[in-house]
Amino acid sequence: MVEKYYIDTAIWVDLYENRKGYAGEPLGDFAFKLFVIIKAKQNKIVITDLTIRELEMNYSIPEINGMMKPFEAILEKVIASEDQCNEAKKIAEERNVPRGDALHAVIARDNRFILITRDNHFKRLTDVSQHHKPEDII
Numbered sequence: 734m735v736e737k738y739y740i741d742t743a744i745w746v747d748l749y750e751n752r753k754g755y756a757g758e759p760l761g762d763f764a765f766k767l768f769v770i771i772k773a774k775q776n777k778i779v780i781t782d783l784t785i786r787e788l789e790m791n792y793s794i795p796e797i798n799g800m801m802k803p804f805e806a807i808l809e810k811v812i813a814s815e816d817q818c819n820e821a822k823k824i825a826e827e828r829n830v831p832r833g834d835a836l837h838a839v840i841a842r843d844n845r846f847i848l849i850t851r852d853n854h855f856k857r858l859t860d861v862s863q864h865h866k867p868e869d870i871i
Contacts, residue, residue: 741850
């Protein structure tokens, strides 16, 4: 069975910028290794309209296309429904988390995606969707 990995925006940025963590952790390497494993196993990487909008805050469309191009054969695009957006808005307000993070969790839950993030807001959303860091998977 094909597994589907929903990659949070920050993980795409880790990969693209080859970022390091505060203690020098090789975040870019962790992301790269995860993407390579997903591709080698012919699993899927999910992107959403929300992920693209978040990336557009810091990158041009050609840059975004460039970061995703090596994985285009395994990309699957998902668009959030109005119901998901409404539920995420409610969850975000109740738990004081960004609406986008709540929406990522709702989309992952509804589609049984493996959510990959290192954002601490998701600790308040574990009952909505479990999440993993790239290094937890590799």
